Amino acid sequence: xxxxxxxxxxxxxxxxxxxxxxxxxxxxxxxxxxxxxxxxxxxxxxxxxxxxxxxxxxxxxxxxxxxxxxxxxxxxxxxxxxxxxxxxxxxxxxxxxxxxxxxxxxxxxxxxxxxxxxxxxxxxxxxxxxxxxxxxxxxxxxxxxxxxxxxxxxxxxxxxxxxxxxxx
Amino acid sequence: xxxxxxxxxxxxxxxxxxxxxxxxxxxxxxxxxxxxxxxxxxxxxxxxxxxxxxxxxxxxxxxxxxxxxxxxxxxxxxxxxxxxxxxxxxxxxxxxxxxxxxxxxxxxxxxxxxxxxxxxxxxxxxxxxxxxxxxxxxxxxxxxxxxxxxxxxxxxxxxxxxxxxxxx
DNA sequence: TAAATCTTTCAGTAAATTTTGAAAGTTCGA
DNA sequence: TCGAACTTTCAAAATTTACTGAAAGATTTA
Numbered sequence: 001x002x003x004x005x006x007x008x009x010x011x012x013x014x015x016x017x018x019x020x021x022x023x024x025x026x027x028x029x030x031x032x033x034x035x036x037x038x039x040x041x042x043x044x045x046x047x048x049x050x051x052x053x054x055x056x057x058x059x060x061x062x063x064x065x066x067x068x069x070x071x072x073x074x075x076x077x078x079x080x081x082x083x084x085x086x087x088x089x090x091x092x093x094x095x096x097x098x099x100x101x102x103x104x105x106x107x108x109x110x111x112x113x114x115x116x117x118x119x120x121x122x123x124x125x126x127x128x129x130x131x132x133x134x135x136x137x138x139x140x141x142x143x144x145x146x147x148x149x150x151x152x153x154x155x156x157x158x159x160x161x162x163x164x165x166x167x168x
Numbered sequence: 169x170x171x172x173x174x175x176x177x178x179x180x181x182x183x184x185x186x187x188x189x190x191x192x193x194x195x196x197x198x199x200x201x202x203x204x205x206x207x208x209x210x211x212x213x214x215x216x217x218x219x220x221x222x223x224x225x226x227x228x229x230x231x232x233x234x235x236x237x238x239x240x241x242x243x244x245x246x247x248x249x250x251x252x253x254x255x256x257x258x259x260x261x262x263x264x265x266x267x268x269x270x271x272x273x274x275x276x277x278x279x280x281x282x283x284x285x286x287x288x289x290x291x292x293x294x295x296x297x298x299x300x301x302x303x304x305x306x307x308x309x310x311x312x313x314x315x316x317x318x319x320x321x322x323x324x325x326x327x328x329x330x331x332x333x334x335x336x
Numbered sequence: 337t338a339a340a341t342c343t344t345t346c347a348g349t350a351a352a353t354t355t356t357g358a359a360a361g362t363t364c365g366a
Numbered sequence: 367t368c369g370a371a372c373t374t375t376c377a378a379a380a381t382t383t384a385c386t387g388a389a390a391g392a393t394t395t396a
Contacts, residue, residue, distance in 0.1 A: 006286040020272045022190035053386045089304040118174040136257040221356045
């Protein structure tokens with residue numbers, strides 16, 4: 001398999017994985033494309049490579065920047081904007097996890113906290129079991145958070161150097 | 169807030185969270201409903217509660233059973249089938265994580281392994297960076313796996329007893 | 337300040353996913 | 367072996383989500 005083809009395969013697979021985890025296909029593909037691209041890419045190049053529209057490109061690149069895993073850079077003497085992805089996979093993963101937690105999980109936790117204040121006799125069997133269920137979810141969430149924090153700290157230099165870091 | 173209302177809120181929120189993580193809304197809602205229901209529920213009861221069709225109910229309950237977090241039970245003398253959810257949140261979470269890994273992540277890892285066998289000079293800058301990117305993803309994936317396994321073992325009795333366990 | 341070049345927005349369209357409901361399938365008791 | 371009670375299937379419809387492309391907005395340079 002040629003390098004170009006391998007990169008395409010990578011992009012395609014990354015797109016599918018994204019879809020399954022609630023991330024839109026194009027966004028995941030642009031991310032993959034930038035991950036395997038040494039040079040920063042312009043919107044036009046991304047459009048051409050993935051065969052998508054300008055609007056689509058713009059929206060998803062912006063979203064990737066919101067997630068903090070893609071950056072806009074300007075080349076001296078060039079009018080166009082170029083984009084690069086954070087190449088350190090560990091950093092990428094942690095940003096994604098933190099962001100998803102903040103955006104999606106935490107709002108639910110706020111609601112759960114409220115739900116615990118359900119009216120009625122706290123000794124009532126039904127109410128007891130409901131509160132206990134909610135508490136367990138909260139406990140789980142806390143444990144998971146701690147686990148992840150542990151992972152963040154886990155040997156910060158676990159990965160061997162790569163050429164990719166040229167862009168850091 | 170009344171218990172009934174609180175349960176509804178829980179179900180709704182669980183549904184939204186599911187959607188964001190690539191799980192269909194109804195499936196997440198049925199799961200939530202069974203989580204907060206003390207008694208096993210029949211398809212008819214689920215349909216009525218969530219206002220969904222028989223077909224939809226059937227498909228999603230089956231899917232939940234495939235994930236190993238909902239079980240079918242038969243009541244003696246009853247023709248209908250009833251369903252209960254695994255109530256231990258820790259067990260639920262671990263099943264989901266393991267299943268998603270198996271179904272969604274591992275197939276990608278297989279592809280990645282293949283992609284490392286890209287043709288060409290392994291000293292070529294482009295090829296080097298591509299392989300190194302793939303390797304980093306593999307390494308990350310391994311570390312995460314280990315981290316999760318660690319969590320599984322982490323104090324297996326972290327949670328205090330709940331009435332929910334009556335159904336275990 | 338006008339024109340050229342590039343970016344952003346968003347209404348309309350397209351694609352993907354989910355849901356329905358009726359028909360077919362199954363099981364069981366009489 | 368019939369039919370009542372229930373479950374499963376799946377084509378079509380509904381809904382949700384993503385994408386396009388043209389127009390408006392911004393920025394730079396001449």
